Amino acid sequence: MEFQDYRHLGFTTLQNGLIAYYPKLNISDPGFITLIQLEAFSQKGGDFPTNEKIAANTNMTANQVASVIQQLINQDLIIIDQTQDGQGKIGNKYNLAPLYRKLDKVLEKEIVPQATTSSQYIGSSTYLENNPLNSLTRKFEIEFGRYLSPIEREEIAAWLNVDHYSDKIIELALREAVLSQVYNLKYVDRILLNWQRRNLKTVEEIQTYLQRNK
Known part of the structure; x- marks a missing residue:
């Protein structure tokens, strides 16, 4: 396969601030991997992937995924919302808004202007690399x-x-x-x-x- 072939698999957009600062949110590495999977599924229209589907993309079992998701819920990083489609069918979806609200607070503290006259920032990219x-x-x-x-x-x-x-x-x-x-x-x-x-x-x-x- 060439790169053009891989492009058909699509790409997932992930906030660099999350990549750099997830330890400050007390997110474990399995938790971070799970959040990446939830974002990937969500960006492809899968708002409530099964534990088995998530596990298939990781080195975790479905039971381990379930445990990690419960931990993320207990940490108030994700919530499960109830949905209703046009036919009135009830469903669920993962909501990552609490995660990003907490991330915003971390970034407010961690990312500061490099100088008062400069638009450049000492932030997630530097933190991630160094x-x-x-x-x-x-x-x-x-x-x-x-x-x-x-x-x-x-x-x-x-x-x-x-x-x-x-x-x-x-x-x-x-x-x-x-x-x-x-x-x-x-x-x-x-x-x-x-x-x-x-x-x-x-x-x-x-x-x-x-x-x-x-």
Whole structure:
């Protein structure tokens, strides 16, 4: 197939602010994937896709999709509206308006003018490209072969913001855990603490230490 053939499948328009800031709305990665699917179905006219249809486009089961959707409802991010067609037939549709109202509030706080005389903004595009938490989360999920839980994301955020480990040092610790075939954050944390106790503060110092102890 060529690109022209893929175009017939259509495209889904997704707000870049949602891509960049969904963690600030406490949306899990499975929740984000589910929201993408709901948007894709909605933009193609499918306002109430079944859990089975959503699951078919993801790595989740229908039961997992149902659980994620219930979580999104509990978080007041989506609601189910009742509809009625021209023949009076009652149906349902997913309504994502609450999600975007909450996103608006986040964007009001996060996106600020770069300068009072400039129309350019420091916003979602910069955050999406440079946010170390998002980047690290993706790398952990690739190596672990699964989605991280919100608690695990918080632990990575604490390494960055509380312990002040650099993202490159965290990546090194992840690599050491993978080489040891241990795929959990507790092991990565022990590696980081070991380096801290040895007063290894830079990537170069850690690499020298690792070479010396091979």
